[in-house]
Amino acid sequence: MKQIQLITEIGQRVLAGQSITMEEAAALSQIPDQDLPFLLAMADKIRQKFVGDEVDLCVIVNGRSGKCTEDCSFCAQSMHHKAQISVYPLLTSDELVAAAKQAEANGSHRFSIVTSGRGAEQDKDFGKILEALRRIQAETNLKVCASLGTLSAENARALKAAGVSRYHHNVETSQSYYGDICTTHTYNDRANTIKAAHAAGLEVCSGGIIGMGESMQQRLEMAFELRELGVHSVPINILNPIKGTAMANQPPLRPLEILRIFALFRFIMPKMGIRTAGGREVNLRDLQSIGLMSGLSGMLIGGYLTTGGRDSGMDLQMVKDMGRVALSAREG
DSSP: HHHHHHHHHHHHHHHHTTOHHHHHHHHHTTOOGHHHHHHHHHHHHHHHHTTEEEEEEEEEEEEESBSSSOOOOTOOOOOOOOOOOOOOOOOHHHHHHHHHHHHHHTTTTTEEEEEEESSSSSOOOOHHHHHHHHHHHOOSSSSSEEOBBOOHHHHHHHHHHOOOOOOEOOBBSSSTTTTHHHHSSSSSHHHHHHEEEEEEOOOEEEEEOOOOOOHHHHHHHHHHHHHHHHEEEEEEEEEEOTTTSTTOOOOOOHHHHHHHHHHHHHHHHSSSSEEEHHHHHHHHHGHHHTTTTOOOOOOOOOOOOOSSSOOOOHHHHHHHHHHHHEEOOOOO
């Protein structure tokens, strides 16, 4: 009863508009599994009040794959690793537009072009990417997003002018753990890109990956750091270890632990969009639908950068079965 009372007391204060503290989040993270349904239910009540029942669905396309100079230990596209993936240059504008139109037909609300590489500042393909983004903006009803790595202020303004509504740039993990997963750039490099996007008037989608060996404390740190950065959308990826990367042998998280993290992020960021992204099919398995009862307000559907997802129709049916409403490209 004591644990349920703790969940209720903290949850009621969040519902009343107050902010949770790190100490309170840490206490909730220790709730035993048998009381977890109460934590998930309170997180979902917070989601209902501040975000509503609509589920924001997005699709990404791997617009340019592989040969990335950065050494992110989880990433199959890094040239520092030996993962067996498809490597190719930037897709043509026609191919990128076709992918966007297919995403719209499959029920997505947002579409993002993602490219491998450190960032857009010295990217010879940046002009071509802008052309494709302008076409997608003109030829579909999708909300247009981009994920091109680090940005200069000039890059960010150009994306805004091209019709991009939201820029995606994950912090990946907490500042305290960042050096354990990447040495070729810093957490501050990522935070500066988020600030540049904000300064240009772009919304920001930024989250990370759980299950990379970080502690629960560090997961909570990431959530509080994202809250401080004022991002609009938080994708939570679950590590799907890929052979050939430095994290190929990382043990998976328990599904109940993943659901706990979803709920804690909602307590910490009650008004933000929080979506499940890569790795949910592999790691949550039959519990994927419970994610929509754990405080989530969005999902990445279709495939991911170097791994497949599941049929979009199955996700649309799941949203419907859970009594939620998929936000279409013609709305919101």
